[in-house]
Amino acid sequence: MSAQLIDGNALAKKIRSEVAERVAALTARGHQPGLAVILVGDDPASQVYVKHKVADCESVGMRSILERHPASLSEADLLARLQALNDDPTVHGILVQMPLPKQINPQRVIETISTAKDVDGYSVQSAGDLLCGLPGFRPCTPYGCMKLIETTGVSLKGKHAVVIGRSNTVGKPMALLLLQANATVTVCHSGTPDLGVHTRQADIVVAAVGRRNVLTADMVKPGAVVIDVGMNKKDDGKLCGDVDFDAVREIAGWITPVPGGVGPMTRAMLLVNTVESAERTAA
Numbered sequence: 001m002s003a004q005l006i007d008g009n010a011l012a013k014k015i016r017s018e019v020a021e022r023v024a025a026l027t028a029r030g031h032q033p034g035l036a037v038i039l040v041g042d043d044p045a046s047q048v049y050v051k052h053k054v055a056d057c058e059s060v061g062m063r064s065i066l067e068r069h070p071a072s073l074s075e076a077d078l079l080a081r082l083q084a085l086n087d088d089p090t091v092h093g094i095l096v097q098m099p100l101p102k103q104i105n106p107q108r109v110i111e112t113i114s115t116a117k118d119v120d121g122y123s124v125q126s127a128g129d130l131l132c133g134l135p136g137f138r139p140c141t142p143y144g145c146m147k148l149i150e151t152t153g154v155s156l157k158g159k160h161a162v163v164i165g166r167s168n169t170v171g172k173p174m175a176l177l178l179l180q181a182n183a184t185v186t187v188c189h190s191g192t193p194d195l196g197v198h199t200r201q202a203d204i205v206v207a208a209v210g211r212r213n214v215l216t217a218d219m220v221k222p223g224a225v226v227i228d229v230g231m232n233k234k235d236d237g238k239l240c241g242d243v244d245f246d247a248v249r250e251i252a253g254w255i256t257p258v259p260g261g262v263g264p265m266t267r268a269m270l271l272v273n274t275v276e277s278a279e280r281t282a283a
């Protein structure tokens with residue numbers, strides 16, 4: 001028996017159509033939501049991602065402001081730009097594409113963005129809101145993973161969820177979201193001696209390491225929900241995740257593909273956070 005595919009493209013499309021309705025309602029009241037996307041330098045992958053985000057905004061009727069800066073931009077100049085966007089009432093979300101050139105401290109950049117416009121959910125305030133279960137912007141990738149898990153109909157209450165990876169943007173917030181949904185949560189990482197011991201117990205596995213074949217078929221409990229956050233390149237240049245997809249899909253109950261799983265949902269949740277920000281401002 002083969003796992004059911006969780007279609008991230010289809011779910012993202014449905015979410016975009018819901019966002020489009022909220023955008024239209026706000027726009028009719030003179031509050032068109034706006035997202036500022038800032039790209040520093042000319043990293044090819046970042047250019048593609050940023051283009052996608054701008055196109056996503058257009059597809060839901062949101063205004064996007066794309067700012068491109070040279071890789072030599074100083075930190076002070078970037079912070080000054082962010083202050084101007086903080087003060088601009090037509091901008092409801094601000095995203096600074098990561099990674100940044102080395103002369104710029106990313107944490108300082110994140111903390112300069114107004115909490116009310118931190119639609120990436122990367123700031124210490126947003127992280128603290130999540131930790132405490134308070135309203136605030138949730139980081140888009142783990143937020144999207146929760147929506148993907150929801151579509152399986154598998155209830156998280158009382159289930160064992162294993163997160164592989166402990167980054168501030170994915171692993172840690174993922175664990176907190178699962179915990180808030182009443183799962184029993186284990187966080188594994190590069191210092192975990194035997195990953196399989198943990199993942200074989202898991203009803204839900206979220207792999208967010210950034211390395212191929214982190215999760216193989218022998219590490220998965222039959223019927224488990226497998227969410228693959230990885231974005232790696234194979235030798236043939238094709239995109240693949242952290243999960244040994246072809247083998248794991250024979251064991252798992254549900255699995256997300258790469259591409260077409262978590263990636264499109266990350267972008268969809270950015271739109272959700274931005275429309276939410278605009279709704280709060282308009283209220």
Ligand SMILES: Nc1nc(=O)c2c([nH]1)NC[C@@H]1CN(c3ccc(C(=O)N[C@@H](CCC(=O)O)C(=O)O)cc3)C=[N+]21
Pocket residue numbers: 049052095096097098099120140231239258259260261262263264266267
């Ligand atoms: N401030 C900031 N916020 C981010 O959210 C952020 C960032 N910086 N820096 C880079 C990472 C990466 N990221 C992706 C989002 C969607 C896809 C995506 O849509 N992927 C498609 C495939 C795209 C392709 O074919 O290359 C998919 O998985 O189906 C990929 C990568 C957001 N990031």
